[in-house]
Amino acid sequence: AQSVAQPEDQVNVAEGNPLTVKCTYSVSGNPYLFWYVQYPNRGLQFLLKYITGDNLVKGSYGFEAEFNKSQTSFHLKKPSALVSDSALYFCAVRDTGAAGNKLTFGGGTRVLVKP
């Protein structure tokens, strides 16, 4: 069965410093990987996805993520964090080797960027 793990409940970072949010996954086939962000009292917003091709994916608001097949990871990164990046971040995976087209979300990581 497919699964996704976000090992950190919360990440604290100073404004201007690099931000990394970790995500690892487990699938039987090839993964389709997604990152979403949720601001307080809002729905989830799509940030970026990896389907195939270049392992470094660039997305909205200056975020990027690197697909690492050997480590089964898809960490989200931003070179210089902003206070406005404070939010809840979700990693999600679809397993191309499984039937049903199911999307599985991680538990979420809260990011707090301090001025």
Add this chain to the structure above:
Amino acid sequence: ETGVTQTPRHLVMGMTNKKSLKCEQHLGHNAMYWYKQSAKKPLELMFVYNFKEQTENNSVPSRFSPECPNSSHLFLHLHTLQPEDSALYLCASSQDRPKGELFFGEGSRLTVL
């Protein structure tokens, strides 16, 4: 404007009430979803509809009753809920293909007294 509109944004109801949540998508997608988001719990997929047909029901209690009259509209009918059903209910839509991302509405915050 996210393309997916949910109403109401906030709802307070007693355990004996009957209410409905509404979702409308303006993106031309053919798949729609209901998710439940509770504090300190992962997102829970409740129902999936493809081309108005329900394709997934993740063991959701019968007090939650979905309805999808067309590809643009999705309802969640609520009756005799329990306090533990208090949560943020999120609607999403997508093209029914594995590479497509979900587009979420802003959610309906439900409080059951």
